[in-house]
Amino acid sequence: MEKLSLTPADHALIEQALAVLKNNFDDGTYHHTVGCALRTSTGQTYQGVNCDGIHGSCAEYVTMGMAISAGARTFDTIVAAHDHSLHGVVAPCGNCRQMLFSYCPDIKVIVNDEQGHLVKVAARDLLPFAWQPIVVD
Numbered sequence: 001m002e003k004l005s006l007t008p009a010d011h012a013l014i015e016q017a018l019a020v021l022k023n024n025f026d027d028g029t030y031h032h033t034v035g036c037a038l039r040t041s042t043g044q045t046y047q048g049v050n051c052d053g054i055h056g057s058c059a060e061y062v063t064m065g066m067a068i069s070a071g072a073r074t075f076d077t078i079v080a081a082h083d084h085s086l087h088g089v090v091a092p093c094g095n096c097r098q099m100l101f102s103y104c105p106d107i108k109v110i111v112n113d114e115q116g117h118l119v120k121v122a123a124r125d126l127l128p129f130a131w132q133p134i135v136v137d
């Protein structure tokens with residue numbers, strides 16, 4: 001797995017994810033609030049928060065939906081954030097890893113590595129043996 005170093009733009013993305021997190025709220029039912037920021041290949045950024053519910057929607061899903069709704073189609077880097085997490089960064093859940101793999105397997109995801117260092121890795125590296133649709137000729 002290739003681990004890339006963060007750029008100043010990546011650190012700014014973390015700050016955006018932490019900033020949008022402040023707009024989220026928790027009424028005490030779920031105790032889970034996450035912010036997310038995504039940068040497209042053209043440098044446009046989008047921010048979103050998770051939505052609670054029986055099934056809920058992770059912040060990564062909400063943010064990707066916002067970017068797609070605005071017409072974005074190529075994605076560079078994404079990060080999910082919680083202010084009580086190491087470096088403010090949260091690793092994407094399995095469902096989000098599959099979503100990222102499906103839309104953009106090469107998108108870089110900012111995570112904490114095994115030593116607790118911030119790195120960027122490709123979404124495909126976060127989901128070995130990923131499900132893929134069966135293509136019938």
Ligand SMILES: [Zn+2]
Pocket residue numbers: 058059060092093094095096097
């Ligand atoms: Zn998720």
